[in-house]
Amino acid sequence: MNSLGLCQQLLPCSVPRRSSGACACPVRDSSVANLYSSWSASLWSCQQHKGVKQHKRHKRAQGCAAGLPFREAQHESLITQDLDDDDEPDASSSDIARPEQAGLPDRIGFLGAGKMGEALIRGFLASGVSVPSNISASVRNAERQRALSMLGIQIFGSATDGGAAEIAANSDIIILGVKPHQMDAVLSSLAPHVTTNHLIISIAAGIRISSIENALPDATHVVRVMPNTPCLIREAASAYVLGNHATPLDASRTFALMRSVGVAVTVEERMMDAVTGLSGSGPAYVFLMVEALADGAVASGLPRDKALFLAAQTVAGASRMVLEGGGNGGIAHPALLKDHVTSPAGTTIAGLAELEACGVRSAFMRAVKAASRRSEELT
Structure with missing residues (x-):
């Protein structure tokens, strides 16, 4: 599979595809449960860049602009006009999402699953990126528990009453979907059960990565994401930031999950409030x-x-x-x-x-x- 073919596949299904070079999207295919162990480095062609300018030219040559895949190489965006700017500083690994080695995690757990959390769950299931048996949620409200159980996922009680421990034991990725004022209590309950094998993804508005990292064990892998509700129909516009200990593999997992329900770009954390005001709201x-x-x-x-x-x-x-x-x-x-x-x-x-x-x-x-x-x- 070449990188352009993968960029074509990662487009939302609502986007019409050209007859030449079109192929079925593995992220949206119902057989994606067999995908995890084989996806590997073909996700992103520019991961082996040598110097930021070579990396940027490679992305342009493959029809990928600013982290956004396009259908054809000539579909260049106005966003990319600064990619060849000689004055632009080198980008670090946290600036450029370079999904690298392994596939997606098998198990996804939600600590809190309100409207946004439910939209993500439904989006993951609709896209085929996960199956109900691999998703669990810790929810305090009994009505929400009943509604989510209809999706066939595993339901645990409140995070502060044992739900956090259950989610940690049953998940590779833990998505923090609680309201901002509940975050401190939830992180306190989660901290004793987190290991470096977990990837923590926060979708809580306004909560900085440093706050999450300080509340969890050293070297915890944290990513902050701002999705929006069109993820329910796989048309989300999401932005994400890698934490201090997040790896290229974490970037690949986050990108793949969010790309399965729309588009995803990486930004600096100082920009996340603007992202919240724009695509979040x-x-x-x-x-x-x-x-x-x-x-x-x-x-x-x-x-x-x-x-x-x-x-x-x-x-x-x-x-x-x-x-x-x-x-x-x-x-x-x-x-x-x-x-x-x-x-x-x-x-x-x-x-x-x-x-x-x-x-x-x-x-x-x-x-x-x-x-x-x-x-x-x-x-």
Whole structure:
């Protein structure tokens, strides 16, 4: 398997594939349970880089940009325009995800499984990256226990009442999905049972890696991830940061898990609050926008069901055009695509003028910044 073929396979299933070079995705295949021992170093072609510039050129040559796989080598993103910048400092192993040697862990345990945790569980099961018998969850609320048990996974009680010990004994990866204010108590319960064989992945908003590492034994492998709820339909936009003791193998495991439910990029931890404000909270902004667009159409005479359907598909289609460069490959700047829709003295410019007058652009910017600040406050 060549690296371009793997990049093609890792795309979300909703993305149309070209007939040439297309192949079935092992991450999404139902036979993935047999994949763990054989996946190995073919996941990422640029892992054997010598110097950051050679590494970056290799990624570009294979059609991989900034940690994001694209369907074809020519599908370069605007993100990659700085990859050949001579002034850019060398990147460390924590800056570049280089999944290396082994496959995915067999067992995944959740300490806390609220809406995001459940979305991840459902996404992992839907994508075939895991099976119910290999997933367990420690949940305090009886109603949540009943709901999750319907998925066929193993359920343990509260983390602080023995659930943490059970999860540690039955998991290779432990995903911390509790609310930020519960984290200290959960980590205290988990700490006596963690070994260097565990990978700890935190999806708790605002909790820094240093806080988790300080509460757990020395040399614990920790990764911080910010997913979002579209992981439920395998369209998540996730970002992750490697802890001080995380290895390339940990990077490969994290990347593979999150890539199975959408896209995943690696960032510096100082950027995670902005990620939380954008992709973490962003789906709610988009839902509000879809609802408002549909309301406007209803006010103009369109039936509600058709208005909602057309509004949602309009947002989905427009987003796909940005991601696919308006049909030309890569990521297109939305302003350019907007201009292509906007005719002189036409309907679109009339609508855009109203949006600008109402401060919609500023409102979205303020929403992301407010959510980012809230993430900082949760630290």
